[in-house]
Amino acid sequence: MKRLSMLFSGVLLVFFLVACSEDASTSKNEGKDDNSQSEEDTTDKNEENNETEEQQDKEEEEETKPPQPYEALEPAADATPLQDKLSEEELSKMPSAEAHGEDRTRMVPVGETLVKGAEDQTDGPLKDHRIVAYYGHPNSTNMGILGEMEPDALMTKLKEQTQAYSDADPSRPAIPMIELISTVAQRNPGPEGKYYHMTSPEQIDEYAKLAKENNALLMLDVQLGTDSVLNQVKLLEKWLKLPYVHLAIDTEFHVEEGETPGIDLGQVNGAEVQKAVDYLTNMVEENNLPDKIVLVHQFIDGALTNKEAIQPTENVEVALNYDGWGDASTKKSLYRKFVRNEAVQYGGFKIFYDKDKPVLSAEEVLKLDPNPSIINYQ
Numbered sequence: 001m002k003r004l005s006m007l008f009s010g011v012l013l014v015f016f017l018v019a020c021s022e023d024a025s026t027s028k029n030e031g032k033d034d035n036s037q038s039e040e041d042t043t044d045k046n047e048e049n050n051e052t053e054e055q056q057d058k059e060e061e062e063e064t065k066p067p068q069p070y071e072a073l074e075p076a077a078d079a080t081p082l083q084d085k086l087s088e089e090e091l092s093k094m095p096s097a098e099a100h101g102e103d104r105t106r107m108v109p110v111g112e113t114l115v116k117g118a119e120d121q122t123d124g125p126l127k128d129h130r131i132v133a134y135y136g137h138p139n140s141t142n143m144g145i146l147g148e149m150e151p152d153a154l155m156t157k158l159k160e161q162t163q164a165y166s167d168a169d170p171s172r173p174a175i176p177m178i179e180l181i182s183t184v185a186q187r188n189p190g191p192e193g194k195y196y197h198m199t200s201p202e203q204i205d206e207y208a209k210l211a212k213e214n215n216a217l218l219m220l221d222v223q224l225g226t227d228s229v230l231n232q233v234k235l236l237e238k239w240l241k242l243p244y245v246h247l248a249i250d251t252e253f254h255v256e257e258g259e260t261p262g263i264d265l266g267q268v269n270g271a272e273v274q275k276a277v278d279y280l281t282n283m284v285e286e287n288n289l290p291d292k293i294v295l296v297h298q299f300i301d302g303a304l305t306n307k308e309a310i311q312p313t314e315n316v317e318v319a320l321n322y323d324g325w326g327d328a329s330t331k332k333s334l335y336r337k338f339v340r341n342e343a344v345q346y347g348g349f350k351i352f353y354d355k356d357k358p359v360l361s362a363e364e365v366l367k368l369d370p371n372p373s374i375i376n377y378q
Helices: 002-064 088-099 151-168 201-213 229-235 270-287 328-340
Strands: 130-136 174-185 196-198 217-225 245-254 292-298 316-322 346-351 374-377
Touching (some): 130 151, 130 217, 151 174, 151 201, 174 201, 174 245, 174 374, 196 217, 217 229, 217 292, 229 245, 229 270, 270 292, 270 316, 292 346, 316 328, 328 346
Parallel strands (some): 130 174, 174 217, 245 292, 292 316, 316 346, 346 374
């Protein structure tokens, strides 16, 4: 009996030890699971915190990005949307009416300003607005309307012309802009030996002040002579650092050594334009400026080559501007050729008050494919 009692006690002891071992193992594994879950929770929280911080940084960057310094002209209270102004017959005829030969398919809907396939990553003026500019030099009546009017009268007329575009397309209110020729091509070498003469700093300052006082923009136009695009940009850096000043390039005035502007038709390679785009991009970033525009003028085939090298950036919008004069049908056709079919990002269209036959109305200009984002008057 005593042996049976001892044997029974031994069996109970074994069961007790096994049970304790299992409890310890379970408790240990449960501890591991708890630790593992804790580590996962910590990782998730870290990831959430990182995402929150990134979002906050992005929001702070957007908040600190300087606003664009202009005031678009509000459409009239009774202005109707562009699409509603066109009859079904006009809309049905628009591809053939606007193409003027070759491919008659309209590439973007009426009212769109971005060329087909393009995007705008900036917060620049062209993204949601249209620009109406008056072009020229204050010392010359032959170079555009700036030389025909006193500054205050000029601004009054410019605002009237700008208002016509806000009313014609109220979805994209228009902004007035002065396009001042800041370096003028010459037929003699000039003081720099580069066949250009720089507009006086005092006159540039005068029109910069005029633009600022009227909540308008200023675009400095360069006629290059034998100088490089990038060097011309550097000459104007003082003004280009102002938040409301932009750049235009008159390609036909850039000639080779041994040629003369105004006698020999010049040209600019797109790679040279891109140097200016990149330079302005860095300027915007380094000086915390609002995004910029580069406008490139062209009226003949050879004036702008290697267009594929021109790439807009996150800080610079690019518009190709057809600036020839003459009959309306030819101008529309060449706009299609140089702007629509050889597209970069946005289109521009120049109107000559004294030379175009007829002078197109705002409503007629806005039927172009794509809609011009910049219309400048000379």
